[in-house]
Amino acid sequence: MEFTKEYVGKVLNGEVESVRARKVEIIGKMASIFKKIEIEDVGSSKFVATNFVICVNCNKIYAEGGGKMRKHAAMCRNKEAVSKSAATTKADVTEALAKYFARSAKPLNFLECSEFRKLCEDLLTLGQGTSLEIDSKSIMPSRKTVKHRLMEGLELEIENIKKMLEPAVKSISISFMLDFGKCHDNFLAIKCSYLMEHTNENGT
Ligand SMILES: [Zn+2]
Numbered sequence: 001m002e003f004t005k006e007y008v009g010k011v012l013n014g015e016v017e018s019v020r021a022r023k024v025e026i027i028g029k030m031a032s033i034f035k036k037i038e039i040e041d042v043g044s045s046k047f048v049a050t051n052f053v054i055c056v057n058c059n060k061i062y063a064e065g066g067g068k069m070r071k072h073a074a075m076c077r078n079k080e081a082v083s084k085s086a087a088t089t090k091a092d093v094t095e096a097l098a099k100y101f102a103r104s105a106k107p108l109n110f111l112e113c114s115e116f117r118k119l120c121e122d123l124l125t126l127g128q129g130t131s132l133e134i135d136s137k138s139i140m141p142s143r144k145t146v147k148h149r150l151m152e153g154l155e156l157e158i159e160n161i162k163k164m165l166e167p168a169v170k171s172i173s174i175s176f177m178l179d180f181g182k183c184h185d186n187f188l189a190i191k192c193s194y195l196m197e198h199t200n201e202n203g204t
Contacts, residue, residue, distance in 0.1 A: 003039060003050045009061055011039050012054070022047055023054060033057065033073045036064065088124065094141040098149040108150075111143035154180050154188055161190065 011021040019042060023035035034053040041048050053064045057076050062069040097120070101108055110116045120140055141149075158178045168174050174194035 003052070005052060005061055005063070008037050008039065008050050008052045012037065012061075018042065020047075023056075024049075026053065030069070030073055033076065034062070034064075034069065037061070088139065090139040090141055090145075093120070093124070093139050094145050094149050097141065097146045098153060101146060102150055102153060108143050108147055111141075111146055151180060157188075165192075 007016070008021065010016050011019050020040040022038050022040075024038055025031060026034055026036050030053075033055060035056055037050045037052045037054055038047040039050055040046070051064050052061050053069060054061050055072060055076055060072065062072060097111070100106075101110075117140055121137060124139065158180075161178060165174070165176060169176075174192060176190060176192040178188070178190050180188045
């Protein structure tokens with residue numbers, strides 16, 4: 001069945017009574033940008049494929065596989081019109097790296113190691129679902145940025161640890177110091193000192 005672009009658009013907008021349309025995932029490089037449009041065949045209530053795709057970002061309709069479709073993909077990306085939540089940002093990368101360094105206790109100077117950075121950049125380029133290049137170098141955070149993010153997370157943890165130790169503080173004479181990165185680079189240190197009362201046999 002042949003549908004015109006105009007008709008497909010109308011069905012999608014709900015302007016054609018009792019005919020429904022649906023958007024179906026496509027496979028390949030354009031999967032993150034376009035969905036294929038299928039239209040309900042009123043007689044059989046089955047959905048049939050059309051030759052059209054819709055941009056998930058701006059809802060423009062294009063003939064599938066055409067030059068205009070490819071051109072639009074590039075343009076829509078370049079305008080950064082792709083929803084921000086879908087695109088990987090520097091903050092996302094920082095968050096992921098901060099988690100890695102928090103879990104592994106690996107030193108942050110890894111971030112200054114060119115091989116490690118290259119690995120991250122290579123990984124960032126994978127799974128983009130598109131041939132469009134991302135400037136992975138520009139979204140790789142510096143060691144300082146990751147450290148800053150780690151510190152933020154640790155401040156929260158420190159508050160939790162403080163709460164955990166509170167009963168001990170109240171019951172016996174204990175004092176502690178929590179430190180990240182000042183005394184020992186890249187490590188969270190907890191130092192406790194406490195006093196215990198001891199009664200000798202003679203009662204002193
Ligand atoms: Zn678009």
